[in-house]
Amino acid sequence: MPHSRRNILLPSMTPGSSRSVAVHRFGKAGARPKAYLQAAVHANELPGAMALHHLMPMLAEADRRGLIKGEIVLVPTVNPIGLSQLVGNNHLGRYDFLGRDNFNRNWHDLSGAVAERVGNRIGPKASDNVALIRKAALALLAAMKPANELHTLRVEVMKLSIDADIVLDLHCDMHALLHLFISRKDWPGPARALSADLGAEATLYNDPYPAALTFSGVNGALWARLAERFPAAAIPQACLSATVEYRGQHDVNHQLGDADARNLYRYLVRRRIISGRAGKLPRLKAEATPIGGMDVGYSPGTGILVYHLAKGSRVRKGTPVCEVIDPADPRGPKARKQIIARSDGILFSRKQDGRLAWPGMVLFRIAGAKVLRHRKGMSGLDD
């Protein structure tokens, strides 16, 4: 079946306005493996949409040539609500105005309801269980009656993703290296090749799986949660789900878009969704590190933010990363509060110089190999 496009129409929230989501499908509906890719859940994060802009013609061409053996569902910009948030000449897009929800939280954890539905039918054969669980999850989503636009968006999008073998949710940071958030369940497993093919410079795993209800979290953790509930049953980790952080918000150009699309394409070939030769796996740029080893710098107060270190710097514990300057304090250097790295590692994400900082604002993230006492039990999602 050739490439097709459809629009999901969302319910109107105000008279005279309505929004929709464009969905592209390549390959054969129902064929395996199935990959689901989306960008811009945080609607002001467009590097992933740029990668998909370059990937789509490659997939359409592969489809024409009959090379797509599985199924690829692709949503170039998944959040029209956030895309419409133009305020005072700025595009926002991270939080819902109506309920103040971060758009990448509160996706549906279906594991409890799926467990109830399939409980006594779980058997010894993993492939049967996978089919049973996917069917139950889709039936639950089909039965949901979402009340408003955002809820409808979440349900409709999960109908596209929940039965996929691979789910890639494309985001970006402010000033950052390409990095991945994954589940420990997938490492090394299928995530190692993903990290190598995409050229990730840091890969951070939730251990054992993301507890938070991010989009990538709920899709992957469905399997981990069910395996926990039925420890004697054969329930594999049937979906590799990852959040791909495509560098910084302004890292958008055709060179990067094209390279990122080629890397995604190669991974889809490697996973045999598209036929062809993936070739030798590129060298892994960084071993995965635990979320608990990620040091996060928070602003101690308000003032002018300025950095000492560029993104990608290797840091040692105790190194000052940035400072927050009280603009009203006349004492020069004494008006500057230093924020120190509390771990050795790579400074993979930071904000821009010159921003206003406020108390508790996240200033930087460092990927370190050792779990930090001050980060134990924290999810890493705090802005």
Ligand SMILES: [Zn+2]
């Ligand atoms: Zn994001």
